[in-house]
Amino acid sequence: MELFFTMLVPLIIAAVALYGMARRVDVYDALVQGAGEGLGVLLRIVPPLVGLLTAVYMLRASGALELAARALAPVLTALGIPPETVALLLVRPVSGSAALGGGAELIATLIGRTAAVMLGSTETTFYTIAVYFGAAGIVKTRYAVPAALCADLAGFMAAAWAVRVIFY
Numbered sequence: 001m002e003l004f005f006t007m008l009v010p011l012i013i014a015a016v017a018l019y020g021m022a023r024r025v026d027v028y029d030a031l032v033q034g035a036g037e038g039l040g041v042l043l044r045i046v047p048p049l050v051g052l053l054t055a056v057y058m059l060r061a062s063g064a065l066e067l068a069a070r071a072l073a074p075v076l077t078a079l080g081i082p083p084e085t086v087a088l089l090l091v092r093p094v095s096g097s098a099a100l101g102g103g104a105e106l107i108a109t110l111i112g113r114t115a116a117v118m119l120g121s122t123e124t125t126f127y128t129i130a131v132y133f134g135a136a137g138i139v140k141t142r143y144a145v146p147a148a149l150c151a152d153l154a155g156f157m158a159a160a161w162a163v164r165v166i167f168y
Contacts (some may be wrong), residue, residue, distance in 0.1 A: 038157060040134050048130040056095045081160045082111045088118055093125035093152055114163045121155035
C-alpha cells in the first residue's frame with residue numbers, strides 16, 4: 001500500500017500525458033505553455049502579496065497590533081471571544097502564516113484551543129482576494145471584502161462558542 005501512495009502522483013502525471021497523446025495533443029508544448037501562463041500569474045500576484053506581508057510585519061513591529069488588542073478587548077469579551085486572540089483576529093484576514101505564528105504562542109490553554117479552531121474556521125481574506133481577483137484581473141471587489149470580513153467575524157465567534165461548549 002505504501003508503494004501505491006508513493007507512486008500515485010507519478011502515475012497520475014503519466015496517465016494525463018498518455019491521455020493527451022491519445023488525443024493527439026503536443027503534451028510537451030502544452031506543458032511549456034501552461035508553465036509560461038503560470039509565471040505570468042505569479043508576476044501579477046507577487047507585488048500585492050509582498051505589500052500585504054510588509055504591512056502585517058510593520059503593524060506587529062510598531063506595536064499597533066498590541067494597541068488595537070487593548071482597545072478591542074471590551075468588545076471581544078462581550079462577543080465571547082478571548083481578548084488574547086485579538087492579534088489573530090486582526091492578522092488572519094491578511095496573512096495565514098503570521099496568524100499561525102501568533103496562534104502558536106497560545107496553544108496549551110483554552111485560548112490556544114480557541115485560536116486553533118479560529119485558524120481552521122476563517123480565511124486569509126485579503127490574501128485570497130489579492131491572489132484570485134488579481135489573477136482574474138478583477139479590479140473592483142464591490143461587496144466581496146465586506147462579505148468576507150463578516151464571514152470571518154462569524155467564524156471567529158462560532159469558534160469561540162464551539163470551544164466553550166465542547167471543552168468547558
